[in-house]
Amino acid sequence: MHPQPVNALTTAENQHVSLDAVRTMVSACIQCGTCTASCPNALEMDLTPRKMWRLVILGRLAEVMASRTFILCSDCYTCTLRCPRGLPLTTAMEALKGIAFARREARHRSSRLFYETFMQTVRRYGRIRELAFMTRYFTAMKNPMAPLRFAPLGMKLMGKGKVEMGSGKSGETPLHALFDRVAALDRTSLETAAREGHR
Ligand code: SF4
Numbered sequence: 252m253h254p255q256p257v258n259a260l261t262t263a264e265n266q267h268v269s270l271d272a273v274r275t276m277v278s279a280c281i282q283c284g285t286c287t288a289s290c291p292n293a294l295e296m297d298l299t300p301r302k303m304w305r306l307v308i309l310g311r312l313a314e315v316m317a318s319r320t321f322i323l324c325s326d327c328y329t330c331t332l333r334c335p336r337g338l339p340l341t342t343a344m345e346a347l348k349g350i351a352f353a354r355r356e357a358r359h360r361s362s363r364l365f366y367e368t369f370m371q372t373v374r375r376y377g378r379i380r381e382l383a384f385m386t387r388y389f390t391a392m393k394n395p396m397a398p399l400r401f402a403p404l405g406m407k408l409m410g411k412g413k414v415e416m417g418s419g420k421s422g423e424t425p426l427h428a429l430f431d432r433v434a435a436l437d438r439t440s441l442e443t444a445a446r447e448g449h450r
Pocket residue numbers: 277279280281282283284285286287300301304333334335336337338340
């Protein structure tokens with residue numbers, strides 16, 4: 252059993268997580284709006300990426316955490332490729348997810364549990380196993396209505412043979428060592444970025 256956090260998204264140990272590291276990543280933003288114009292998910296976001304970076308630079312943690320913008324980022328890297336300042340915007344979006352999850356923000360609870368249980372399943376089996384993943388997720392949600400919401404989609408996927416039943420054909424290849432190594436590397440890089448932000 253490995254009940255500890257599964258990746259850098261949840262490695263912070265308390266709720267006093269600051270925006271320092273992310274602010275360092277986007278501090279050279281010139282507010283040109285290219286990231287917003289390039290983002291395929293911007294129309295669904297409550298704050299555009301450009302506004303999000305402005306709030307980060309201003310250190311407005313509560314407003315940033317209240318947004319679903321970083322949750323809706325699908326890591327497509329388009330903004331990162333197109334930003335004229337060459338800023339690591341996708342990494343910054345992921346770092347915001349990490350802060351929200353580490354702070355146990357109530358608004359992002361279901362997203363956090365989804366990420367955590369997904370990654371716990373990959374860590375345990377070396378791949379995703381749909382039934383094991385959904386069982387973990389529904390248990391973590393502690394909401395008896397949650398399975399009902401997913402039932403139509405689940406039935407559809409099962410009908411198309413997209414859900415592997417039972418333990419599946421492939422063996423288990425646990426990835427505990429790999430996950431631990433990545434978490435350590437991410438922790439180091441966030442600490443370095445935060446230190447540089449204080450210089
Ligand atoms: S594309 Fe880069 S410089 Fe332009 S608003 Fe977005 S983060 Fe700032």
